[in-house]
Amino acid sequence: MKYFIITGTSRGLGEAMAFKLISPEHQLICISRTKNNDLIAASSHLDYYEFDLQNVNQIEALMEQVFQKINLTNADGVYLINNAAIISPFSRIEQANSQDLMDNLHVNLLAPIVLTSSFIRLTQHLPLEKRILNISSASAKQLLPGMSAYSAAKAGLDAFSSCVGLEQGVESAAVKIVSVYPGMVDTSLQEQARNTSNEALTTPDIFKMVKDRGMLASPAATADKLISFLLGHSFHQGAVVEDLFL
Numbered sequence: 001m002k003y004f005i006i007t008g009t010s011r012g013l014g015e016a017m018a019f020k021l022i023s024p025e026h027q028l029i030c031i032s033r034t035k036n037n038d039l040i041a042a043s044s045h046l047d048y049y050e051f052d053l054q055n056v057n058q059i060e061a062l063m064e065q066v067f068q069k070i071n072l073t074n075a076d077g078v079y080l081i082n083n084a085a086i087i088s089p090f091s092r093i094e095q096a097n098s099q100d101l102m103d104n105l106h107v108n109l110l111a112p113i114v115l116t117s118s119f120i121r122l123t124q125h126l127p128l129e130k131r132i133l134n135i136s137s138a139s140a141k142q143l144l145p146g147m148s149a150y151s152a153a154k155a156g157l158d159a160f161s162s163c164v165g166l167e168q169g170v171e172s173a174a175v176k177i178v179s180v181y182p183g184m185v186d187t188s189l190q191e192q193a194r195n196t197s198n199e200a201l202t203t204p205d206i207f208k209m210v211k212d213r214g215m216l217a218s219p220a221a222t223a224d225k226l227i228s229f230l231l232g233h234s235f236h237q238g239a240v241v242e243d244l245f246l
């Protein structure tokens with residue numbers, strides 16, 4: 001049995017990855033603030049945790065609860081997919097309020113860091129395949145006005161993944177960790193970026209153009225690539241994968 005812990009499964013890419021992973025040989029542990037009843041109905045091998053990743057102090061307890069449900073005697077792989085993220089605040093930094101900035105950094109950076117820390121602590125002794133896939137973004141490098149917190153969080157996630165990769169090394173017991181840019185995907189996060197009414201920014205026009213020109217991939221097609229990558233042979237310790245197509 002392979003166990004997958006996935007954050008942000010109520011919609012978008014997280015939901016699509018969870019649907020792709022449904023199988024009698026896979027147990028899914030899904031985490032988001034809103035339950036996804038379609039996913040719950042689609043699999044009997046699925047536990048859903050309605051959890052707000054802003055509550056960073058409760059993540060360790062959540063992970064302990066999750067691992068109590070994992071039957072390690074029949075496990076041949078344990079995977080963590082840090083996918084949940086928010087784009088807001090979508091504004092120039094001097095116009096952003098501090099609570100929105102904290103929310104962004106909590107969900108996009110601190111939560112994946114604490115989830116990774118707990119995951120490694122709880123799995124390091126296990127003779128299984130252990131992998132962490134951090135869903136990052138090209139926004140870590142391609143900078144646009146209004147997205148400084150999001151870009152900073154994703155750049156931080158990339159540096160974090162590479163650094164933990166160095167700590168884990170390449171021995172067979174190591175937990176492998178990779179950061180990946182999924183490309184532009186037609187989800188509510190994109191919709192939010194397009195529809196922001198911030199007149200001080202030209203950035204929403206770029207997102208509108210991308211949609212109008214049909215440049216957005218479907219969540220299902222991107223989920224296919226991400227899952228093949230997660231379970232495949234090119235999952236190299238500490239890598240930041242900027243293009244899944246290469």
Ligand SMILES: NC(=O)c1ccc[n+]([C@@H]2O[C@H](COP(=O)([O-])OP(=O)(O)OC[C@H]3O[C@@H](n4cnc5c(N)ncnc54)[C@H](OP(=O)(O)O)[C@@H]3O)[C@@H](O)[C@H]2O)c1
Nearest residue numbers: 008010011012013032033034053084085137184185187189
């Ligand atoms: N879409 C793109 O073009 C694109 C491009 C590059 C990178 N990405 C990355 O891909 C990943 C998925 O994005 P998406 O486009 O699928 O976004 P999305 O459609 O907005 O979905 C985001 C998911 O994150 C969850 N989430 C947000 N805040 C949360 C919180 N406080 N606690 C728990 N869960 C929370 C949401 O669930 P609830 O609201 O129910 O909590 C939702 O399931 C993100 O890491 C994003 O940065 C996306």
